[in-house]
Amino acid sequence: MNLRLEFDGPVAHLLIDRLDKRNAFNMAMWEAMPGLLEQARADPAVRTLVIRSAQPGGVFCAGADIKEMLLHKDDGAWLAANQAAINRVQHDLARLTLPTVAFVEGDCVGGGCGIAIACDLRVATDKARFGITPGKLGIVYPLHDVKLLTDLVGPGQAKRMLFTGGLLDAAEAQRIGLVEMIADSPRGLLNDILSASPHSIREIKMFVRRVLDGQTGDDDQTLAIFTDAFMRGDFAEGAAAFAGKRKPDFNG
Structure with missing residues (x-):
């Protein structure tokens, strides 16, 4: 499975496991994610959710599967369904009752960055990089996700990221408010959350x-x-x- 839940006591880990495609999300993954979020939420033993790559130190998510989108670029019904699936993930994740943490160890780009900014908190290693690249693809970032980004970093930095599509290292991401912590593990933050x-x-x-x-x-x-x-x-x-x-x- 390209997405799966693993449980470590009160912590649910949602693992992104499509390593051969740099963890890019295809339609099946967007459609599967709301059910996994609900499964974690409904488990009375779970107190918090971490989203991360299944490969330690690997890419968090390279975004939506652009090759799949190109295959369906002339199929209006598929494109509408794909956008609806993406929007549902972002809406459900941003409003999940569990506290959520994105742990980013590598590249976190496009739709992957969207997943990270829909979480409550972001912990990055010093190898992490962040970027949102619709301007380099001739597409438009969803309004809901633009709001999530603007809420985090303000309109100026949001425009900088969206207009240029450039990659920010972890230190710069933390400086502008995109990342809350730089650490080799989210464990310390999770322990603090679990103590409350x-x-x-x-x-x-x-x-x-x-x-x-x-x-x-x-x-x-x-x-x-x-x-x-x-x-x-x-x-x-x-x-x-x-x-x-x-x-x-x-x-x-």
Whole structure:
């Protein structure tokens, strides 16, 4: 399988495994990914999701399979279905209730970069490179993905990346806000995430998405979520751990 889930305790790893094609996504992969995201989300033991290459140190993803797209360039129905599949992946990934981390060890280009920016956080090794190349192919990047990119790096840097199609090294990607951390492993970040309340992370993630989607003030639902947290077991455990000067043991 070109995409698969592997589980390491509370961490689900979604592995991209099409190494002979530099992990480029074909139609079958775009169509398969929402089901894998849902499988990870539905598992009560899973607390976070990491997307990475199946090959340690390998290319993260070279983007969409351009050769496949060329084969279908005159098939309007196929192109529409392909775009719908890509859009669904990006929408579902950006709104997955689990915290998500892209671990990028090599090139992360085009649609691959889209997958990374749809995750909550990005950890890159110093060998990673990032680029978005529609301008070099005569195509247009999806509006949803342009927004994800602009939310991360601002309009000027987003235009720089999209207009030039150039590759950024890990240090430059971190400087402009495309990458949160440069590290040889995401393990330290994952441990920090796993030490926090899963309920807090889940609801705060959705609050951030509301802000990015344009909400600027509380509504009845967000006020209820805020108030309800004080009635939950995670607050009782967090408060008791704080008072007892120990690490909390959250269950979400």
